[in-house]
Structure formats: C-alpha cells, structure tokens
Amino acid sequence: MNAQAGDAVKVVNLVVRYDRTLALEGVTLDVHFGEAMGIVGPNGSGKSTLLKSIAGLLTPASGAITVLGAPPKKIPAGSLAYVPQIEAADWSFPATVWDVVAMGRFPRLHFWQHFGEQDRSAVEAALRAVNMYNLRARHIGELSGGQQQRVFVARAIAQRPQLLLLDEPTTGVDAETEEALRRVVRSLVDDGMPVLMTTHDLDRVDEWFDRLLVLDRRVLAIGKPDEVAESGAYASIREHTHTHGHARSA
Amino acid sequence: MNALLVPFEYAFMQRAFVAAIAVGLLCSVMGTYVVLRKLSFIGDGIAHASFAGIVIAYIRGLDYYVGAAIVAVLTALGIGFVHRRGNISLDTTIGVLFTGAFALGVFLMSRLKNYAVDLQSFLFGDILSVSSKDLLFIGILSLLIALTVVVLFRGLLYTTFDPVVAQASGLHVETIEYVLLVMLALTIIVALQSVGIILVAALLVTPAAAAYQLTKRFTPMMVLAVVLGIASTVGGLYLSYFLRSSSGATIVLLATMLFFSAIGVKHLKSFRSA
Numbered sequence: 001m002n003a004q005a006g007d008a009v010k011v012v013n014l015v016v017r018y019d020r021t022l023a024l025e026g027v028t029l030d031v032h033f034g035e036a037m038g039i040v041g042p043n044g045s046g047k048s049t050l051l052k053s054i055a056g057l058l059t060p061a062s063g064a065i066t067v068l069g070a071p072p073k074k075i076p077a078g079s080l081a082y083v084p085q086i087e088a089a090d091w092s093f094p095a096t097v098w099d100v101v102a103m104g105r106f107p108r109l110h111f112w113q114h115f116g117e118q119d120r121s122a123v124e125a126a127l128r129a130v131n132m133y134n135l136r137a138r139h140i141g142e143l144s145g146g147q148q149q150r151v152f153v154a155r156a157i158a159q160r161p162q163l164l165l166l167d168e169p170t171t172g173v174d175a176e177t178e179e180a181l182r183r184v185v186r187s188l189v190d191d192g193m194p195v196l197m198t199t200h201d202l203d204r205v206d207e208w209f210d211r212l213l214v215l216d217r218r219v220l221a222i223g224k225p226d227e228v229a230e231s232g233a234y235a236s237i238r239e240h241t242h243t244h245g246h247a248r249s250a
Numbered sequence: 251m252n253a254l255l256v257p258f259e260y261a262f263m264q265r266a267f268v269a270a271i272a273v274g275l276l277c278s279v280m281g282t283y284v285v286l287r288k289l290s291f292i293g294d295g296i297a298h299a300s301f302a303g304i305v306i307a308y309i310r311g312l313d314y315y316v317g318a319a320i321v322a323v324l325t326a327l328g329i330g331f332v333h334r335r336g337n338i339s340l341d342t343t344i345g346v347l348f349t350g351a352f353a354l355g356v357f358l359m360s361r362l363k364n365y366a367v368d369l370q371s372f373l374f375g376d377i378l379s380v381s382s383k384d385l386l387f388i389g390i391l392s393l394l395i396a397l398t399v400v401v402l403f404r405g406l407l408y409t410t411f412d413p414v415v416a417q418a419s420g421l422h423v424e425t426i427e428y429v430l431l432v433m434l435a436l437t438i439i440v441a442l443q444s445v446g447i448i449l450v451a452a453l454l455v456t457p458a459a460a461a462y463q464l465t466k467r468f469t470p471m472m473v474l475a476v477v478l479g480i481a482s483t484v485g486g487l488y489l490s491y492f493l494r495s496s497s498g499a500t501i502v503l504l505a506t507m508l509f510f511s512a513i514g515v516k517h518l519k520s521f522r523s524a
Contacts, residue, residue, distance in 0.1 A: 055418040056417070056418065076420065077420030077421065078420055083415075084412075084415060088412075089411070090411065093410075093411050093468075094286070094465055094466055094467050094468050095466075095468060096466065096467060099467060100411070103407070103411065103416075106404040106408045107416075107419040107420045109404060111402070111404070155415075159419060165418075
C-alpha cells in the first residue's frame with residue numbers, strides 16, 4: 001500500500017454553498033497516501049463541509065474533487081470510510097457494539113455472500129484496535145461518548161478502506177480514548193493509509209498530523225504543523241477557538 | 251365438542267386466517283423499518299391517499315386494489331422525492347398531500363349518482379370477504395416483498411441506522427429508500443382489505459414498537475415483531491368470531507394490548523435488575 005502513486009485526494013478550487021451561504025470558496029488541497037492531514041479552523045469555517053464534499057455527501061457548486069482517482073460518487077463501494085460526529089447517530093437503535101462495527105463490512109458484501117470468517121476477523125481486529133472487544137455484546141445506548149466514538153472508528157477500520165475521513169473524533173472524549181484513537185490512526189497512516197481529520201484541539205497537532213490545513217472558508221495555510229504555527233496562520237484561529245470554547249461546529 | 255375449532259370449519263374463515271398470517275408477517279417486517287426510521291406518519295398517509303385510487307378505480311371500472319396500489323406507490327415515491335429534494339418538512343408534506351388525496355376520494359365519491367362501493371369496508375376492513383383471488387394477490391405480493399427484504403437486508407439495516415455513513419461508504423441509499431417506500435405502499439395495500447384505511451397504520455407500528463421495547467438487536471426485534479404481529483392478526487380474527495366484533499378493530503386492540511404488556515414486561519425486567 002505504501003508505494004501507491006498519485007494523490008489519494010485532490011481538491012481544486014472547490015466552492016460549496018448552502019442556499020445563499022458560501023461554505024467553502026476556492027479550496028485547493030491534496031492528500032498523499034501514507035499521510036495524516038489535520039483540518040483546523042473556527043466554528044463554521046467549513047471543516048465538516050469539506051469532509052462531506054470529499055465523501056460525496058454534498059454536491060459542490062463548482063470545482064473538482066478526485067478521490068482515489070475518481071469523482072467521489074464513482075469510487076467502488078467500501079473504498080472510503082467516513083466517521084461522522086457521534087451526535088449524528090441514533091444510539092437507541094437496537095444494535096450491539098459488534099453489530100455496528102459489523103456494518104463496516106456491508107459495503108463489501110453482495111447479498112448472496114455470507115458474513116464469513118474473514119468479515120468476523122476484520123470486525124474483531126477493529127474492535128481490539130480501539131480497545132472495545134470486551135464490550136462487544138453491549139447495547140450501543142449503554143456506552144459513554146468516548147466509547148461511542150471508538151465504535152464509529154472501529155466500524156470504519158473494519159471496512160478496510162483506502163481512505164479514512166474523521167470528523168472531530170477527539171471532541172468531547174476522554175484522554176484515554178484520544179490516545180487510543182491517535183495510536184490507531186498513526187498505525188494506519190504508517191501502513192500507507194491517507195487520513196483526513198478535522199479537530200478543535202490545537203495542542204497536539206504535531207503528534208497527530210503530518211500536515212495541517214488551516215481553513216476559514218478558504219485555505220489560510222497548509223504545511224507541516226510547526227511551519228504553519230510559525231506562519232502565524234493559526235494564532236488567530238487559536239485565539240478564536242479559545243474565546244468560543246470547544247463548542248461543536250455543525 | 252370442539253366449539254373452539256368452529257371458526258376453522260368455514261371456507262371464508264380459512265381464507266381469512268391465511269390472509270391474517272400474511273398480513274401479520276408483512277406488516278411486522280415492514281413495521282420494524284417504519285418504527286426505526288420513524289415513518290409511521292407516512293404509513294398512515296399512504297393508506298389515506300390510496301382511498302382516492304379506490305374511488306377512481308371504481309369510476310373507471312377497474313379492480314379497486316389495483317387502483318389503490320397505483321396511487322399508493324405513486325404517493326410513496328412522491329414523498330421520497332419531496333423529502334429528498336424539497337425544502338418543506340416531511341410531516342407538513344404528508345399532512346397536506348395525503349389529507350388532500352383522501353378528500354379527493356370522498357369528493358369524487360360524493361358526486362357519484364349511485365355508488366355501490368361499501369365505504370365502511372374500506373375504512374375499517376373486512377377480512378372475512380377475502381376471496382381466493384385476493385389470496386393469490388396477497389401471496390404474490392408477500393413473496394415479492396419477502397424476497398426484496400432478504401436481498402436488501404444488509405443495505406436496509408445499514409441505511410436505517412446510519413444513512414449518511416452508509417452513503418459515504420458506497421451504498422445506494424437513495425435507491426434503497428425508494429424501494430423501501432414502494433414495499434411499504436404495497437404492504438399497506440395488502441393490509442387494507444384486512445384492517446382498513448384507518449387502522450392499517452396501527453398494524454405497521456404497534457407490533458414492531460412492542461418488539462422494540464423487549465429487544466436490543468435488530469434481527470431479534472424483527473422476529474419478535476413478526477410473532478406479535480401474527481399473534482395479533484390471527485388472535486384478533488379468532489376472538490372476533492366469538493365476540494361478534496369487527497375483525498379489524500379486534501386485531502388492532504389485541505396488538506395494542508400486546509404493546510402495553512411489552513412495556514409492562516420491560517419495566518418488570520428493569521425493576522428486577524435494579
């Protein structure tokens with residue numbers, strides 16, 4: 001996987017609108033294989049919108065997105081995994097931890113194919129990676145926020161995607177979960193996985209990411225975390241984020 | 251000696267029992283999706299809208315159920331479309347469109363000089379009037395829906411729980427949603443004759459809602475919903491023979507009692523484990 005040629009994600013001049021509001025204006029970026037890119041920016045800066053556009057969940061007003069060599073909606077099922085913010089899910093749904101992570105396998109299975117040994121071992125490995133295997137039989141409504149987040153990440157890992165998108169997985173989770181997630185993400189990246197992740201937490205960006213993108217509807221800066229820090233591009237963001245606390249963006 | 255078996259001696263009752271099993275099965279399977287996707291209002295709306303189809307079919311001299319089925323499927327697809335593309339909220343859309351379609355049915359009917367449609371039997375159902383031809387129709391539709399659920403089982407489950415992530419991972423969420431709505435419309439048509447326009451929503455929602463109280467995984471919920479649904483339709487039909495009551499109403503009342511029993515059992519369980 002390490003030696004894959006080309007960029008995993010290529011975004012050129014992306015413009016996204018919600019009705020009359022401009023959410024992204026002219027965003028250009030690329031994500032390489034084997035690299036974790038962090039997206040930071042104030043609330044409403046378009047971080048989630050950018051991820052959703054790359055995931056093929058939104059239709060851009062203009063610009064081009066190439067994911068794994070194709071437009072987002074044309075890539076083969078199972079090749080992209082998207083981890084949304086946990087508030088988006090119905091946690092009263094009748095499902096156990098195992099059931100939810102097993103869904104990660106569904107995009108790869110045709111209806112006539114059984115959920116086989118290979119699928120079960122992928123689910124087990126994903127659950128162990130995030131330290132949730134012991135809680136596999138628990139109903140999802142009985143989990144803490146950190147555990148719910150780990151379940152969502154495990155579902156994405158069980159899918160064995162070629163590109164991983166994470167929307168603020170560290171917001172509102174305990175320190176132990178954050179560290180567990182960081183280790184999982186880093187080990188995936190070391191195996192060649194491209195990762196794109198939004199975050200509010202500016203304190204450990206150098207431990208998480210190879211490159212950082214500072215977004216406020218447009219790209220303010222992009223580069224290695226320390227370079228970006230020196231450029232001063234996110235000093236204003238940091239101030240902004242701190243004044244507004246850690247409230248979640250939509 | 252066997253007074254309890256008397257209902258099974260009549261051919262019309264036998265047909266009614268077969269219909270009751272099919273309707274209980276179908277409504278509970280679809281009801282599981284209806285409850286988890288919060289579509290119960292849609293079920294009620296489709297049932298009411300189909301009344302316009304029944305009246306139009308009558309005027310044109312077509313089979314009532316074909317007319318009802320066409321209107322039900324079209325409205326189901328219409329909601330899916332408005333829900334996806336429109337800026338109007340779903341419950342507003344349904345509230346406007348379906349009461350409108352129902353009113354159209356009543357309007358057309360009231361203008362007929364001499365109509366022979368038994369309004370009562372459409373509103374409240376008449377499972378005892380199920381003919382062999384109706385049974386064939388019910389059988390084919392049931393098989394079709396069951397097959398579709400089996401083929402789309404994983405896709406339906408994933409998109410019910412988390413449509414956004416399912417779409418991102420490459421599932422055809424929109425197609426699955428439309429297929430579900432069409433199946434829902436057809437289920438409602440099958441159930442119309444048994445329990446009628448007014449009560450069909452109850453049969454979609456109540457057994458699945460009862461099962462939801464007692465289970466924590468999807469497949470057990472669906473299986474329990476089917477057990478409770480068939481118990482309601484078959485049990486209600488059976489009881490209605492002895493109580494000389496409306497079969498549709500008895501079926502729904504029995505389902506309602508099962509629902510409250512399920513809540514009771516749930517509380518008893520949590521009381522014991524506390």
